[in-house]
Amino acid sequence: MKTDTAAAAALSPIPGLVIRPYAGPDDVPAFVRIINAEYEADGVEERLTEAGERAWLAEASDQFDPSRDVSIVELDGRPVGVATRSWADMRDGSGREYRVWGTVDPAFRGRGIGRAVLAENERRSADQAATHDLHRAAVLAAFHADGRPGGRLMRRAGYEVVRWFFDMVRPSLDDLPSDLPPLPEGLELRPATPDHYPAIWRANREAFRDHWGGSDESEAAMRRFLESPEMDPALWLIAWDGDEVAGGVINAIYAAENEALGLRRGRLANVFTRRPWRNRGLAGALIARSLVLLRDRGMTSAALGVDAENATGALGLYERAGFAVHDRFVAWRKPMNMGDPK
Numbered sequence: 001m002k003t004d005t006a007a008a009a010a011l012s013p014i015p016g017l018v019i020r021p022y023a024g025p026d027d028v029p030a031f032v033r034i035i036n037a038e039y040e041a042d043g044v045e046e047r048l049t050e051a052g053e054r055a056w057l058a059e060a061s062d063q064f065d066p067s068r069d070v071s072i073v074e075l076d077g078r079p080v081g082v083a084t085r086s087w088a089d090m091r092d093g094s095g096r097e098y099r100v101w102g103t104v105d106p107a108f109r110g111r112g113i114g115r116a117v118l119a120e121n122e123r124r125s126a127d128q129a130a131t132h133d134l135h136r137a138a139v140l141a142a143f144h145a146d147g148r149p150g151g152r153l154m155r156r157a158g159y160e161v162v163r164w165f166f167d168m169v170r171p172s173l174d175d176l177p178s179d180l181p182p183l184p185e186g187l188e189l190r191p192a193t194p195d196h197y198p199a200i201w202r203a204n205r206e207a208f209r210d211h212w213g214g215s216d217e218s219e220a221a222m223r224r225f226l227e228s229p230e231m232d233p234a235l236w237l238i239a240w241d242g243d244e245v246a247g248g249v250i251n252a253i254y255a256a257e258n259e260a261l262g263l264r265r266g267r268l269a270n271v272f273t274r275r276p277w278r279n280r281g282l283a284g285a286l287i288a289r290s291l292v293l294l295r296d297r298g299m300t301s302a303a304l305g306v307d308a309e310n311a312t313g314a315l316g317l318y319e320r321a322g323f324a325v326h327d328r329f330v331a332w333r334k335p336m337n338m339g340d341p342k
Contacts, residue, residue, distance in 0.1 A: 014075070014112055019083065019120045022070035028054050030072065030079035034105050036260075041106035042148040045167075045303075045327070047257040051229045059227075061220035063087050071124075073104070073117055080108040083117045085125055088214035095137035097214060098125035098336060103150070114153050126336060138336040146328035159332035163212060164308040166315070168323035169265075173295040173302060175322075180288050184280040187241050189289075192233040196245075197226055200238055203245035207272035212307055213331075230254055235266075235293065237286050239277075247273035247282045249290045253297060266294030268304040271314070278312065287321050305329075
C-alpha cells in the first residue's frame with residue numbers, strides 16, 4: 001500500500017512535487033519561513049513566529065487536527081509550500097464550510113504549485129466531508145488578502161466572493177482624547193487572572209454566535225488561544241457585571257512582528273460585547289481605554305480587524321474611534337463536489 005507521501009507524489013502533475021503530511025515540530029521552521037515570505041512579498045502586514053506556531057500546531061480538535069489537516073509541500077525535497085484545512089458550521093445554520101488555505105514560497109511561484117496544492121486541499125476536504133453525517137449544505141471556503149495571488153487563484157478555480165473583511169489602523173496614538181467615556185453603570189474592569197480565562201473565552205465565543213461565519217469553540221481551540229506565547233492577559237480589558245463577563249477587548253502586542261515590520265503597533269485582537277450589554281456604550285469605552293493602554297506601553301499606532309458587514313455597527317464604531325481601512329481581505333466559497341475521487 002502506498003504511503004500518503006508516495007500517493008501524493010503519484011498524483012502530482014509536477015515532477016518532483018510531493019505534498020506530505022505535517023511531521024510535527026521539526027516542520028515549524030519551514031512552515032513559518034514560507035508563510036512569512038508570502039506575507040513580505042505580498043505586502044501583508046503580518047508575521048508569524050516559530051514559538052507561536054509551535055503552540056498553535058500542538059493542539060488538535062475535530063475541526064482542526066494538524067496531523068490530518070496540515071500538509072508540507074516539497075519540490076525535489078525542499079519545502080516550498082504549506083496547506084491547511086479545517087471545517088466549521090455556519091452560525092446561521094446555512095451549511096458547513098470546509099476551509100482550505102495554502103501558500104507557495106514566492107521564489108517558486110508560476111510553476112503550477114498553487115493549483116496542485118488547492119486541488120489536494122479540495123480532495124482531502126471532500127474525503128473528510130464524506131465521513132461526516134451532514135444535514136446541511138457543504139461548501140468549500142477560503143480566506144485571502146485582496147488582490148494577492150491567492151485570491152486570483154480562488155477566482156480561477158470557481159470560487160465566488162461572499163464577504164469582505166477590513167484590517168483597520170489608527171495611525172497615531174498621539175491625539176487620544178483626554179477624557180475617557182465612562183463605563184456603563186454597574187460594570188467594572190478587573191484584571192484577567194488564570195481562574196477567569198475560561199469564562200472570558202466562553203463569553204467571547206458566545207458574543208460572536210450571532211455574527212457571520214463560524215468558529216471552533218472546542219477546549220482545544222481555547223488552549224490554542226490561551227497558550228500562545230504572544231498572549232499577554234495584562235493587556236486585556238474585561239468588563240464584569242457581578243460574576244458575568246459583559247464584554248472585553250483582547251489587546252496584544254506582537255513584538256517580533258513589529259520588529260520585522262519596523263512598527264510600534266498594538267492590536268485590538270478581539271473586541272466583543274455579549275448581547276445583554278450591547279447598545280450601552282461599553283465597546284466604545286473599552287476601545288478608548290485600550291488605545292490609552294497601548295500608547296502607555298510604547299505603541300504609536302493600533303490595528304484591528306472587522307467584518308465589513310457586521311450587523312452590530314462595528315465598522316462605524318471603529319471609524320469614530322479614529323481607525324481607517326488599511327487592507328482588505330476576502331472570504332470565498334464554492335459548492336463542494338462530494339463526488340470528487342478519493
